[in-house]
Amino acid sequence: MAETKTYREALREAMVMELDRDENVVLMGEDIGVYGGTHLITDGLIDQYGPKRIIDTPISELGFTGAAVGMAMEGMRPVVEMMTWNFSFLATDQIIQNAAKVRYFSGGQVKVPMVIRGPNGGGVQLSAQHTHSMENLYGHYPGLKVVAPVTPNDVKGLMLTAIRDDNCVIFLEAGALYGTKGEVEEGDNAIPFGKARIARKGSDVTLVSYGRQVNLCLRVADTLQEEDGVSAEVIDLRSIRPFDEDTVVESVEKTHRAVAVQEQWRWFGVASEVAAIIQDRAFDYLDAPVERVSGAEVPAPYARNLELAAFPSDKQVANAARRVLYMEEK
Amino acid sequence: MGKKPSNRAYIWALRAIKCAYEAAKSAILFVVRRVVPRGGKGPSMSAENGHPENGEAQEARNEGAVATGTDRLVDLYHEMVAIRAFEEACQRGFRQGKIGGYLHVYIGQEAVATGFLQAFKEGDRVITAYRDHAHALLLGSDPKNVMAELYGKSTGIVKGKGGSMHLFDVERGLMGGYGIVGGHIPLGVGLAYAQRYHETDHITQLYLGDGSISTGAFHEAANLAGLWGKDGLCPCLFVVENNQYGMGTSVERTTAMTDLAAKFDAYGIENEKVDGMDLEAVIECAERVAEQIRETGKPYAVEALTYRTAPHGAADFFEKYRTKEEIEEWRQRDPIGLLEKKLLEQNVVDEERLDEIKSEAKETVNEAVKFADESDEPPIEELYTDVYAGADEYLGEE
Amino acid sequence: MPEVIMPKMGDAMEEGTLVKWLKSEGDEVSEGDAIAEIETDKVTLELEAEDSGTLAQLIADEGQDIPVGEAIAFIAGEGEEVPERAAGEAGGAEAEAEEGGDGEAQAQTATEAPEREEAPAQADGRPDGHFRASPIVRRLAEENNLDLSQIEGSGPAGRIVERDVRAAMESGIAQKTDGKADVEAPQPEQAQMQGFQPARLPEPTEEPGTQLVEPTRMMQVIGERMTESKQHVPHFYATVEVKMDAVMELRKQLNAQLEAEGLKLSVNDFVMKACAVALRNYPNLNALYTTRGVELHEKVDMAMAVALDQGLITPVIRDIASKGLAQISRESKDLATRAREGGLKPEEYQGGTITVSNMGMFGIESFTAIINPPQAAIVAVSSIERRPSYDENGEIVPGSFMKLTLSADHRIANGRDGAMYMAEVKKTLENPVLLMV
Secondary structure (H helix, E strand, O other), X not given: OEEEXXXXXXXXXXXXXXXXXXXXXXXXXXXXXXXXXXXXXXXXXXXXXXXXXXXXXXXXXXXXXHHXXXXXXXXXXXXXXXXXXXXXXXXXXXXXXXXXXXXXXXXXXXXXXXXXXXXXXXXXXXXXXXXXXXXXXXHOOOOXXXXXXXXXXXXHHHHHHHHHOOOEEEEEEEHHHOOOXXXXXXXXXXXXXXXXXXXXXXXXXXXXXXXXHXXXXXXXXXHHHHHHOOOEEEEEOOEEEOOOHHHHHHHHHHHOOEEEEEEEEOOOOHHHHHHHHHHHHOHHHOOOOOEEEEEOOOOOOOOHHHHHHHOOOHHHXXXXXXXXXXXXXX | OOHHHHHHHHHHHHHHHHHHHHHHHHHHHHHHHHHOOOOOXXXXXXXXXXXXXXXXXXXXXXXOOOOOOHHHHHHXXXXXXXXXXXXXXXXXXXXXXXXXXXXXXXXXXXXXXXXXXXXXXXXXEEEEOOOOHHHHHHOOOOHHHHHHHHOOOOOOOOOOOOOOOOOOEHHHOEEEEOOOOOOOHHHHHHHHHHHHHOOOOOOXXXXXXHHHHHOHHHHHHHHHHHHHHHOOOXXXXXXXXXXXXXXXXXXXXXOOOOOHHHHHHHHOOEEXXXXXXXXXXXXXXHHHHHHHHHHHOOOEEEEEEOOXXXXXXXXXXXXXXXXXXXXXXXXXXXXXXXXXHHHHHOOOOOHHXXXXXXXXXXXXXXXXXXXXXXXXXXXXXXXXXXOOOHHHOOOOOO | OOEEEOXXXXXXXXXXXXXXXXXXXXXXXXXXXXXXXXXOOOOEXXXXXXXXXXXXXXXXXXXXXXXXXXXXXXXXXOOOOOOHHHHHHHOOOHHHHHHOOHHHHHHHHHHOHHHXXXXXXXXXXXXXXXXXXXXXXXXXXXXXXXXXXXXXXOOHHHXXXXXXXHHXXXXXXXXXXXXXXXOOOOOHHHHHHHOOOOOOOXXXXXXXXXXXXXXXXXXHHHHHHHHHHHHHOOEEEEEXXXXXXXXXXXXXXXXXXXXXXXXXXXXXXXXXXXXXXXHHHOHHHOEEEEOOEEEEOOOOOEEEOEEEOOEEXXXXXXXXXXXXXXXXXXXXXXXXXXXXXXXXXXXHHOOOOEEEEEOHHHOOOOOOOOOXXXXXXXXXXXXXXXXXXXXXXXXXXXXXXXXXXXXXXXXXXXXXXXXXXXXXXXXXXXXXXXXXX
16 A cells, blocks of 8 residues: 655654654754754654653754764664754764764674764755765765665655664755655555665666656656667665665666766765776676766855756766767767 | 963862861761771772672662771772772883773872762763773773773773773673763763663763863763753763863863863753862762762763873873973872872771782782783674674675 | 996885986096986985996986986997987987988987877777777677677777677677687797687577588688787787879889880889888888897898688798899799699798788778788788879879788887888889889
8 A cells, every 4th residue: 555645744754653663762853843843854743752752952963963872872762853964064973983883892782773864965055055965975984874765655664774773874865855745655664775776677778876866867767768769777776875786786787888876076976886886796798988977076056057057967867878878969 | 381370279179179078077987987888889800809799889879878988998999009000001011012002091090980980870871081991990890801902802891893992891881982082972961861761760970081171072962961951861970080181281271261160050060079089089979979960860060180190191291291290299199199098097907908909909900911911813703793783784894 | 338327226216316417428437437416215326437438428308307227328438329219319300300311210200209109090999909899898709709800899989889799790790710620729838928718609500591611721720820910919000092103104114114024013013112122211110029029130021912712821022122123023923823823832931021911903992901920010002093183283183092001010119110111111102213222
């Protein structure tokens, strides 16, 4: 059974399910309680679960993220909201130095079952300081898990898994898509980490992406089909760490060509990792170098036209696909 | 160089506290002598293996006895001597190249942790920074495993994965030593929240150094603690181990308002100072304050004035930032020396007994060193364990 | 002549800086004299002469970084001259080189440094004989026993991409000969040196309409040698278009006079003679690649490719440069005739130093040939095409043109050598009186 829900509703549903299922689950963050959450994800939950479980925090990302690590070490399962991921830079010491590593340097004596979640990426004219894609930053550190769902069904299923996971999970939501709708499975649809989703089947070229850019890739796949007669396969990674190498490699073994698309900057990004994995594991199947389409190497601008130019466009991705197919660009 | 006058100010402050305390002490000691047989909380460093583990002492404390009996003092003297012997062995091991990385010893500060951990009850939590050997030993971690950790061996208390700065003994309440100044403070506040969230009367002893008071982590965490404490949701005992220097920079060179206890006023956290060189003063303060926290669920901060007579780290040139005279002055107030003097004055022990205790402590440490030296290195497979909890144990492996 | 080199002054030293010359060109130096100040990453020191004589030439400039072991100067004894390679850095334009005399031209062409590394790019995008092919193409080629040299690449810079190889598989071209057949194994040391490995081959389909032909012994040997050459000799190519009117005119005149003797010179005789004469200045194209180095040959023993029904053979005209056109013509006809009859003795088709292959009689506009190892070069001769051209006054006049393509071994010669040599051949053919000299 499935029902049409918004991304926001699906996300909230997963957290409510876990609040009900496990007393140790608490939500914390700035303005998530009385105010209802900047993005209204947690609206009304404080009335239902009380301030002890729906914790309004002061504006102190470092402090409350670190406190959440302590809570998790002591058996709770905090779900921390970053009002936007851009504020998480203030908490990186806690996330990277403590949450990611404490299990290791304690010789396995403690675990840190917590989720840090919030809107990631740009697209709504928030300009330089409020537009970042964090997947490569957090994906770099052993000890963290990183997921970036794009569909309402995935955001629910992955959130259920994230809260139940015994590690610190970086949960990167497609902030620009909270209002988008999709079919969401009812009940417990927990989706395992490390499993990519084939968002569209195809045979000629593989478009690899995650988060908001998956939707772009799907549009491009339609264009390629209509205008060029090209059948593009679109892979939604969903999980950045652990990374589903097999699904990507199997697809490229079939199509022989790949384009990796990411909103973040090119250097040291996820797309580079995708390209490296493909050359490593599917080298003998490649017919063309793997292309990467990334954000422009600039801080995010404000003006709408500039912002659009700073992110991967349909045209860029379509032409990258054409290049790996040795076709004329358009 | 404003260090000397200001340090003198500290010493005056200490003396003032001491005077006030002296007045009350004889009465307290009177009670102590009658009521408490012994307050040691575990055999850890003691050679007298026949001591009760927690039971008897726990009972005594549960009765709310704020006291330091003479036998108990002898035991605690033994603990402090054992810590010092352990730290001196660490320094030797470091010089020999057996211990790598950083090494921060507790020499001169023994009375602080020894005293505060007298207020520790089973189920409580302790979290501290990187000067953490004493806390582990006092909580009952086997000195063999602690030394083996420093030696990077498989028998180390965290399997050779953390070293000196990251001692953990969760079973005994030690939630770790942490290497980033100030970084562990929010964790301690979170631990305390969880203790109340789980509706226990456990508390968290959160040790922090004077240097960490300048970090944002401290202020954000203290703010949260004060806030959550309003609802009785943060039973956290902040123990500021003010040893006067953050590495080589004295307190007055790092903050204009050098009353570190008073910093907690800003966050609505009750606070006081204690002479961290006087074991009995520390115990009195610790037990009183811990009980209050247990009862209210509100945080409390104690600034323990102490002094690190050893260098900051093993590779520290301490004459660069402090004078020989200053160190000498503090050595006069060495917590072990002070206690020794008192025990002798009161004829509780004789020189012979003290020498015995010292050689017992040395013996224990020598065994620990031997154990560490002879232990195997961690198996290479351990490289990839403990990165993740659960089924993804080996996720980090390529 | 003794050279002064940049010395190695420490185990990690790779280059040193010439700080200052302490002597000038022409100065007399004695062994032990300080001649320059050099600087390494660690020290500055004076470099002493290890020989006595005249400081003949200072190659390095002050401030220049020089790799360890490279010459920075020469010390000449009595009567010694500066070797040609020393003059290389002296500078000079290519135009001068073309006009200059033999020795000078050779010395000055060294200025074309960039060209040394890069052979002229070919239209087919395979400079140096290397293929551009995507990984899956290489895998398919190996699995299906395809010869990628026969497949045109449609990707960027001529890269062979999947669709090209699929098309080739469908049309059946580019199939390799059966490498599993009983062929003569390469010499052991050669096999080791060149890592030659037969490709994996598929079983015959044996479908109706197919015929299984066993390669002849000759085809096996040719196949093996050509495979080896194409895979292991780094080919580069240089093509010139030669205006042949002068040759044609001269040939007409000569043939008119030789008719009485029953002799008729072919265009190929002229081409072979020109190729041989031009080699005088390019000894490294008249050379063999041997186990112990490149053997330069003074005499030109020119092999000429003769097509046979079951293969081809390359009889040799010995010392061709010293022979006249008439003799060349007689010998080539004789060798070709006997080759077709199978009447050549081994010594007649072994031991050439360069090869000429002519497909002009088939109307081939241009082609590239595979080097015949161990030779350094082969010249491919195409047909003469008559077409309008401009004369000196810009008037359109009929002209006859022929393309010559050199394939040369890049291990032995560089693009510059090939280009200069082909220019020399062209010049000679366009001024055929030079052949008489």
